Amino acid sequence: MAMTDPKQLLTSVFEAAVAAADPELTIRRHLPAKPKGRTIVIGAGKGSAQMAAAFEKAWDGPLEGVVVTRYGFAAPCERIRIVEASHPVPDANGLEAAKLLLQTVSGLTEDDLVVALISGGGSALLPSPAGNLTLADEIAVNEALLASGAPISAMNTIRKHISGIKGGRLAAAAHPARVVSLVVSDIPGDNPALVASGPTVPDEASRADARRLIETYRIALPANVIAYINSAAADAPQPTDPRFARNEVHVIASAAVSLDAAAEAARKQGVETVILSDAIEGEAREVGGVHAAIAREVATRNRPFNKPVLILSGGETTVTLRAKGKGGRNSEFLLAFAIGIDGLQGIDALAADTDGIDGSEDNAGAFADGSTVSRMHAASVDAKAMLAGNNAWTAFNSVGDLFVPGPTGTNVNDLRAILIR
Secondary structure, three states: OOOOOHHHHHHHHHHHHHHHOOHHHHHHOOOOOOOOOOEEEEEEOOOHHHHHHHHHHHOOOOOEEEEEEEOOOOOOOOOEEEEEEOOOOOOHHHHHHHHHHHHHOOOOOOOOEEEEEEEOOHHHHOOOEOOOOOHHHHHHHHHHHHHHOOOHHHHHHHHHHHEOOOOOHHHHHHOOOEEEEEEEOOOOOOOOOOHHHOOOOOOOOOHHHHHHHHHHOOOOOOHHHHHHHOOHHHOOOOOOOHHHOOOEEEEEEOHHHHHHHHHHHHHHOOOOEEEOOOOEOOEHHHHHHHHHHHHHHHHHHOOOOOOOEEEEEEEOOEOEOOOOOOOOHHHHHHHHHHHHOOOOOOEEEEEEEOOOOOOOOOOOEEEEEOOHHHHHHHOOOOHHHHHHOOOHHHHHHHOOOEEOOOOOOOOOOEEEEEEEO
8 A cells, every 4th residue: 555656546446437337348248139120329428429439330230320429529430420519508509419319210110220329418418498498498497407406316307398309209209110228327326217318218207206306406497497397298208108118228337337347446456445335416515524524534543444445436416506616516525525634644535527527627526635725725725715616626726636537438427536545
């Protein structure tokens, strides 16, 4: 342990987590049977372009299609068209991409195969306002959801009830073709119907559930959006709908698998590792405080784990916006964590989004240790004030501790790694 560079170790376990979700490995294991007719590839999400490139390499036969990903996340494909759009707030390119996907699956036959490549981020990338709603309405909904502190499962239940493409509607549009969905899960619990709001995977959640969630999290939505959700037109197709009878859904990568790979990578370097959970949710700063309390207990009392130890957790926290600072859920988590371990030696941590982007900036997350807060103070940055202002990116940037691996090509939620020496 004394010879191990903490940042190098933490980076290596992040890389192992990402490698376990590599689409070239995971897609090859889940190739569907070839159809009599055409093979159409569609997709959406921050990892969809890399999934499309991997599918092209693995598929021995003709294919065509289109997928949409975030700006800057494209990958070279020969037969599948890659469209880029805005994330986390939708834009007009996303609107056109959603129309293109619906057009791509129209007019198919029962002999055709549709392969849907779905990963996290697809909700924002596929705006498709239903009824008399507009793109501006869907943008307003997205902004309200992102600021609400609601968990991703609640957000996506609401999103699918104002959409013409989510909640299984894209798969319904492909009927009578068979749809095989290959899903990279960024959802705690790995319910594929909630990844990207389930464009090809219906679930049983109703508009009554959506209304309850809006009330529970006090989400302020435009009056016409509420009126639409209250109408029968908002009902999403149910899993029992006969149009889905021949379809298949496979979760090909998830936080659980990636955390296991990260733990194994650490153990190979001689570091005992424990996994708290792959499905931790809650307010990022509060989850950061709890993780800090656990780290303090291990560092000072050798419980509930004996040091040296690496503590891992996954899931997706949320941030309730209180100000307009720069940051993301991982950097906010880690700033609260750094405040909680201030002054303690022998603790190093990394919190990062496995897709390579945390929030709206170019970092996946950040590093922290017991000296982080004092180093910020030396740089004339007040860590607690930065946390209060949702300005974690600025805080970590001031001490050069941002983690910037670039887009990874996958998205299996967040990785939090805490090394206690």
